[in-house]
Amino acid sequence: LAVSTLVEPGPQAVPSGSYAVVGIGGLPLPLSDCTFTVRLHPTLKMSRRQVVLSWLDERGRGLELELTPALTLRGRIGIGSGEAAVESRGPVPLNAWSTVTLTADSTEGTLFLSVTALTAHATAETVSTTLSASASASASASASASASASVLASASVLAAGGSRRLSLASGSDQAPVDTFNGRLENPKLFSRALSSGEVARVWAGESVDGLIGAWDFSREMHTRRIIDTGPGGHHGELVNTPTRAVTGSTWTGHEHCFRHAPDQYGAIHFHDDDLDDCRWPATHAITIPEGFKSDAYALILTAGGLEENIPFFVVPPRGQARAKIAVLVSTYTYTIYGNHARPEWMLDAQWREAHIAQTKAWNAYPYNPGAHREYGLSTYNYHTDGSGIALVTWRRPMLNLRIGYITYPYPEIRGSGLRHYPADSHLLMWLASKGHEVDLITDHELHHEGRALLAQYKTVVTGSHPEYHTAQMLDALQAYRDTGGKLVYLGGNGFYWKIALDPTRDGLIEIRRGEGGIRAWAAEPGEYYNQFDAEYGGLWRRNARPPQKLVGVGFTAQGNFVGSYYRIKPEARNNPRVSWIFDGVTADTVGGEGFSGRGAAGFELDRVDKRLGSPESAVVVAASENHPPEAPWMLVPEEQLTHITTIPGETHKQLIRADMTWFDCPGGGEVFSVGSITFCGALPVDHFDNDISRILDNVIRRFSA
Secondary structure (H helix, E strand, O other), X not given: OOEEEOOOOOOOOOOOOOEEEEOOOOOOOOEOOEXXXXXXXXXXXXXXXXXXXXEEOXXXXXXXXXXXXXXXXXXXXXOOOOEEEEXXXXXXXXXXXXXXXXXXXXXXXXXXXXXXXXXXXXXXXXXXXEOOOOOOOOOEOOOOOOOOXXXXXXXXXXXXXXXXXXXXXXXXXXXXXXXXXXXXXXXXXXXXXXXXXXXXXXXXXXOOOOEEEEEEOOOOOOOOEEEEOOOOOOOEEEEOOOEEEEOOOOOOOOOOOOOOXXXXXXXXXXXXXXXXXXXXXXXXXXXXXXXXOOEEEXXXXXXXXXXXXXXXXXXXXXXXXXXXXXXXXOHHHHHHOOOOOOHHHHHOHHHHHHHHHHHHHOOOOOOOHHHOHHHXXXXXXXXXXXXXXXXXXXXXXXXXXXXXXXXXXXXXXXXXXXXXHHHHHHHHHHHHHOOOOEEEEEHHHHHHHOHHXXXXXXXXXXXXXXXXXXXXHHHHHHHHHHOOOEEEEOOOOOOOEEOEEOOOOOOEEEOOOOOOOOOOOOOOOOOOEOOOOOOEOOEHHHHOOOHHHHHOXXXXXXXXXXXXXXXXXXXXXXXXXXXXXHOOOOOOEEOOOOOEOOOOEEEEEEEEOHHHOOOOOOEEEEEEEOOOOOOOOEEOHHHEOOOOOEOOOOOHHHHOOOEEEEEEOOOOOEEEEOOEOXXXXXXXXXXXXXXXXXHHHHHHHHHHO
């Protein structure tokens, strides 16, 4: 392929950290007196300052409010001829709300800082300092009015004509600088010094004269905009997509949907590691020739003896299928897992060293997300403040989605140790080896083109782990299946989580991990609704669409990355509806070896459950067994009631299995599901000459005939 250079590449920084800028058109200037008030909920103590508000011009004139390393609040004012600063005496509480007000009063000649924790029996702390023409004055509990009041009046907080926008959660309006970790709610700016009584009235919802801006974070949560409800309409925008649709200081617990009580969701959670786009310039362009084969490719970059690969997929032109078979590439799931720093890497030094040693010995991809947090971690990880990562983007390097990336060490028990994009190469290699012509389509095309995309194909095949889907994707797959399409589900723990996409920007995905499911973190109470589409998130099972309704099987159990075998049901061999699946297969058990976990049935398993929607016509043709407890294995939480009882009524051991399943649909469609993440890893065994390979070949050839 021809690669053209657009600009010479060079080192690039990663602009991590979310923040807001307001007054896009410029706030009214000059100001003499002013009051800024906000509710604040810090979530992390750091060794550096964390900026809450910054409104300083290039000469240092203006206001700034920061959280210090000691968790005290520090406000300062620059007046051209000098600076005054004031700092709270005690720390503000972490993970709790406080009302903070910074006031410049030219009549009193004083800078006031007031902090009130919104906890039972809390009292307000007010500190102040005298404004003078000299450099900063020290904070005191009760500074009196000063004759220097004229200094502030004559040298305004920001001079007329200043272009500096007000920033929240960053020390700059151009970049993430000293960013804040925590929640901010309903910031307001006034053009005069408010009394404590007037500030109380403001927070009681009353109108007070002198309002410049009142930014209501509960509005337009699905966008990057923040709305000013004040008279000037000084709206703002968010950078790096912080988390919205989170509870604020007034949440009572009576409502869990922000649409029903927006005033209780007036907060935004900022993080110093939020990242929605690296914002790097495009340096190279590739032209895909017309008629180029649909397949998985990678751009190989070299510089200074180092090498990098950037995978990409070529899909057929819209409406121009070139094969009978489509392979659905799980790009949304890949993105959700992008830069997953595994807990073993973070917590187990022996595991980490084994991973490094195997990577070197195999000449595998050398970089691990656990060692490179700068690119943002996955939704299976936590932000630096301990909150779960709910928003991710593909507009950044994703180190675990590279050719040659190993997820698990210890090949004697884990096999290749591949997951996601690298693991799906097992399937693509097998299809090529068997001569099956295929088109690749991705989650992006499925979401946007829907049923029309799938209708071009006789058979649609998934990869090893199609876990995350939008409603549009499930609608398309179900319509395809119900109108004669043949669906082959070759994974485990599929169609499990509901996601939402940013309505205006490709590549941004949201997940709320609420109320059940195998989870890396749990959404906070009251925060189960997506900010992007305002819908209840979490498991599809809790949204009336268990996986069993679509593919006959659904997630039942998880263990370590270890596989076992399937035992063929004797009755299946005598059932003409399904006996063809085992043409050429004489053994009673299949899949006892594999590149993934050393067996075809392992890691995450799905089973039939007619209570949850498995069709009456579903036939379990084989089921896995011999899943040793030392793996260890556990039922998914949504199936378990107590340590000895389950919702289905079967024992824990009985529910730990993968059901290989076939069923047909009234519209002529058929579905074949294997119920295991490690299934595709068994395809390459013995150069693709094995019973798992024969079973899948029988299915693919019949479905695509």
